[in-house]
Amino acid sequence: MARIIIPFPFRKHTANQREVDIQGESLSQVIEQLIQRYPGLRTMNENPALLSVFVNGKQIQGQAKEWDNVPLRSDDEISLIIPIAGG
């Protein structure tokens, strides 16, 4: 059961929960199941290129299509980050 830290701006979609435990064997599975459980989080993945993922504090390189190859252990902590930008 991996633990996902929900980024602040998206906690309105998880009833203000900071972290959510999700079962899954790979990073892509876990993210897919997270979005299934909280469909409002789909906006987080609107532009997959902008989504950065950290597992236990270490950034996972590559893009969403490559995350099938990232295995997870049951005690892994995943942080999701969408950048903030301005003009």
Next chain:
Amino acid sequence: MSDLGHAVRIDLPDHLWQEIIGHCRRKLAGDFLPGETPVRRAYGILAGDLEGEVMTVRLVLPVKKNARGVEPFKTYMDTVMAEHAVQSTTPMDRRGWITDPEELMACFRRIDEQGFTAFGTYHMHIVAWAGDPTRDTPTRLDTVLARNSNLVSFIISMVDREHPTMRAFYEGRPELEIPISITG
């Protein structure tokens, strides 16, 4: 309450307001910190307590890095700016800012550790535009970039460097202003 769109007022202690202005003035003076992207732009994260419909700012986190020139953010910003930024003599690749993921994660972690809520971002506007002498509201680009963010965009007008002002807009939408009260 996790939807900041319901807030009716933002209380900003004066010492934190001074911290924000200090950040803006330092960047304008070209006085950069080690590890800071050397650009005359000031931006950061504001966090604090949310009680009922009132946000109280407790923490100012200036952001040091600008990932504007780093892929995939460069392509994203180039695309959005080509469509929404107003004409300017400043080259496009020197306009706009976007946070570095690692730095933003560290900011969010610190906010969580202190038990605060991330309210939004601040950034400054420094040049008056024809028809917009104060520049204290979000540009169309600001609005596009803040879409669906559930964050408040704090816009600091540094057009008059001696008398800066700040206004706040939910998701950078000009019609969703939240009044700011500077408190003692």
